[in-house]
Amino acid sequence: MALLQIKxxxxxxxxxxxxxxxxxxxxxxxxxxxxxxxxxxKTTILRMIAGFDLPDEGSIVLDGVDLKDTPPEKRPIxxxxxxxxxxxxxxxxxxxxFPLKMAGVPLEEIRAKVRSVxxxxxxxxxxxxxxxxxxxxxxxxxxxxxxxxxxxRLLLLDEPLGALDAKxxxxxxxxxxxxxRDVGVTFIFVTHSQAEALALSHRIAVMNAGRIEQLDExxxxxxxxxxxxxxxxxxxxxxxxATVASRQDDAMTLASEGLxxxxxxxxxxxxxxxxxxxxxxPEMVRIFGNEAPPAESAGLVNRFHGxxxxxxxxxxxxxxxxxxxxxxxxxxxAPNAGSGRARxxxxxxEVQVAWRGDAGHFVIH
Amino acid sequence: xxxxxxWAKWVVGGPPFVFLLLFxxxxxxxxxxxxxxxxxxxxxxxxxxxxRGNEDTGLTAENYAVFFGDWVYVQIFAKSFGVAALTTLVCxxxxxxLAMLIARMPKKRRDLMVLLVILPFASNxxxxxxxxxIILGPFDLLFTRVAVIVGMVFVHLPFMILPLYTNLEKHDxxxxxxxxxxxxxRWERFWRVTFPLSLPGIFSGAALVFIPVLGMFAIPxxxxxxxxxxxxxxxxxxxxxxxxxxxxxxxSLMLTLAVLLVALLSTWLARGGLSRA
Numbered sequence: 001m002a003l004l005q006i007k008x009x010x011x012x013x014x015x016x017x018x019x020x021x022x023x024x025x026x027x028x029x030x031x032x033x034x035x036x037x038x039x040x041x042k043t044t045i046l047r048m049i050a051g052f053d054l055p056d057e058g059s060i061v062l063d064g065v066d067l068k069d070t071p072p073e074k075r076p077i078x079x080x081x082x083x084x085x086x087x088x089x090x091x092x093x094x095x096x097x098f099p100l101k102m103a104g105v106p107l108e109e110i111r112a113k114v115r116s117v118x119x120x121x122x123x124x125x126x127x128x129x130x131x132x133x134x135x136x137x138x139x140x141x142x143x144x145x146x147x148x149x150x151x152x153r154l155l156l157l158d159e160p161l162g163a164l165d166a167k168x169x170x171x172x173x174x175x176x177x178x179x180x181r182d183v184g185v186t187f188i189f190v191t192h193s194q195a196e197a198l199a200l201s202h203r204i205a206v207m208n209a210g211r212i213e214q215l216d217e218x219x220x221x222x223x224x225x226x227x228x229x230x231x232x233x234x235x236x237x238x239x240x241x242a243t244v245a246s247r248q249d250d251a252m253t254l255a256s257e258g259l260x261x262x263x264x265x266x267x268x269x270x271x272x273x274x275x276x277x278x279x280x281x282p283e284m285v286r287i288f289g290n291e292a293p294p295a296e297s298a299g300l301v302n303r304f305h306g307x308x309x310x311x312x313x314x315x316x317x318x319x320x321x322x323x324x325x326x327x328x329x330x331x332x333x334a335p336n337a338g339s340g341r342a343r344x345x346x347x348x349x350e351v352q353v354a355w356r357g358d359a360g361h362f363v364i365h
Numbered sequence: 366x367x368x369x370x371x372w373a374k375w376v377v378g379g380p381p382f383v384f385l386l387l388f389x390x391x392x393x394x395x396x397x398x399x400x401x402x403x404x405x406x407x408x409x410x411x412x413x414x415x416x417r418g419n420e421d422t423g424l425t426a427e428n429y430a431v432f433f434g435d436w437v438y439v440q441i442f443a444k445s446f447g448v449a450a451l452t453t454l455v456c457x458x459x460x461x462x463l464a465m466l467i468a469r470m471p472k473k474r475r476d477l478m479v480l481l482v483i484l485p486f487a488s489n490x491x492x493x494x495x496x497x498x499i500i501l502g503p504f505d506l507l508f509t510r511v512a513v514i515v516g517m518v519f520v521h522l523p524f525m526i527l528p529l530y531t532n533l534e535k536h537d538x539x540x541x542x543x544x545x546x547x548x549x550x551r552w553e554r555f556w557r558v559t560f561p562l563s564l565p566g567i568f569s570g571a572a573l574v575f576i577p578v579l580g581m582f583a584i585p586x587x588x589x590x591x592x593x594x595x596x597x598x599x600x601x602x603x604x605x606x607x608x609x610x611x612x613x614x615x616x617s618l619m620l621t622l623a624v625l626l627v628a629l630l631s632t633w634l635a636r637g638g639l640s641r642a
Binding site (some may be wrong): 050052071072073074077078079081083085086087088089098099102103146147150 | 537539540542543544545546547548549550553557558561562
């Protein structure tokens with residue numbers, strides 16, 4: 001049985017439905033992420049799991065027990081708040097010892113547990129310091145240590161990396177992953193950053209307007225988005241409107257207005273005549289000059305002519321924004337391998353974009 | 366002229382400095398000197414050097430000898446401190462819940478509530494104290510210690526509530542969420558989070574109540590009756606009744622020293638108690 005079962009929960013604020021009939025299950029030991037834009041209801045769900053808010057309908061079941069009559073302080077669930085919420089009048093050690101004191105753990109045991117959890121987050125030296133003396137990353141680690149010290153059944157993390165700078169965020173992502181593996185506590189992570197979600201999670205629930213749009217493993221979410229919202233929200237994605245013209249066992253032909261035919265991988269449950277979009281990641285799209293196709297372009301069955309409108313140099317890669325002859329915008333990602341050149345094409349260059357017949361994912365409207 | 370230049374410092378800080386020197390430091394010094402003088406024949410101060418033959422003049426430590434030589438003065442001081450401490454405690458216990466209640470109200474309501482807290486100041490202090498005579502009269506409480514405490518609390522309660530409210534209003538509510546999340550019940554959330562974080566507010570509120578109450582003479586005189594004298598009454602009596610200015614000066618100097626001692630003690634406590642709030 002799953003550790004946590006969310007059964008058809010709905011939460012209304014006045015006439016606004018923040019969470020609409022959401023259900024999902026989280027297994028023990030899982031790193032589960034709720035991903036979505038702000039206002040999609042992910043934080044509301046988190047607050048209901050923590051007990052600060054109650055669902056209007058549906059139930060939240062932990063270890064087979066309905067939590068509706070259990071106040072937050074009695075739930076074996078801890079939260080890492082976005083602002084850390086460290087107690088400013090307590091030293092690091094006293095902050096971390098807080099949940100143990102509340103649980104009435106004997107002093108000797110508290111000392112040992114605090115020491116070992118501070119070691120775990122590499123803060124053994126900082127025990128006597130106060131929150132205002134710590135850096136953002138250190139505060140974050142204290143908050144984690146405090147929430148993990150008495151081994152909750154479930155740890156909720158509300159955008160815990162949101163307030164940190166990019167470099168530190170990456171470092172803490174890695175730490176968070178190994179921490180979760182080491183302590184074996186189930187994590188429910190809330191974020192609006194798709195990069196964080198993809199990097200950290202075992203499974204991701206992509207949320208929009210109070211509903212779960214798709215719940216799957218990161219690679220499935222990225223490679224096989226269920227719908228236009230997910231395709232658009234997760235990473236960059238080219239979306240080409242198309243209709244299924246014919247289908248074979250492993251491939252199908254799409255008709256796209258003004259472009260012609262596109263070969264795409266066949267998908268179960270998609271019939272001829274279905275309308276939708278082909279979701280195509282920029283890294284799947286290759287870009288060539290307008291001269292005769294080079295040898296490496298073999299197998300790139302989809303090939304269209306266009307003009308470079310813009311390019312964005314990021315260092316390791318350059319993204320070209322190409323407008324095809326019918327006005328369709330296509331983003332193509334070119335790795336800057338093999339030369340120090342920032343770009344191979346200039347704005348206004350005539351180019352060809354091409355991709356393989358098994359690239360992309362057709363999403364029905 | 367640049368801000369922060371020595372010039373700017375003197376232009377900005379000079380006038381208040383001179384003002385305080387003339388009207389605070391100098392009078393305080395006069396009080397110190399006066400406390401060692403002898404009273405004049407018809408009250409006030411005797412001159413330092415004899416102008417006429419048979420006059421008591423010069424400096425003497427006799428006032429201090431009288432003060433330390435008689436238990437009654439120490440007793441009155443102790444009683445005054447007791448009344449001030451009790452008043453402060455009652456103000457704290459009565460004011461804290463109200464300050465907390467206001468601090469947790471919606472922003473718009475808070476300003477109105479604060480206005481209501483300071484509304485009593487709109488009427489004259491003496492009128493308010495006399496009003497208590499009328500209220501307490503029928504209960505046989507007039508001219509008792511209880512009446513004095515009631516009057517003191519009534520007058521000084523806003524001075525406790527305001528600093529408490531200012532402090533409590535700044536608390537981040539997410540800290541209480543975190544405490545609850547980590548297993549603290551309502552009581553533990555108060556004692557381990559709200560209360561320690563409010564210590565600076567408690568200390569400034571306590572100082573604002575305790576110190577004025579120590580020197581207060583009007584309330585004990587009106588509500589306490591003839592027998593319940595506090596230090597304030599003694600000082601007032603020395604200057605206006607017996608016209609023994611040196612003795613009054615000595616008493617007020619002792620009071621100042623006592624208050625300073627309490628202030629030092631409370632700062633020290635505050636530094637240790639609130640650590641880094």
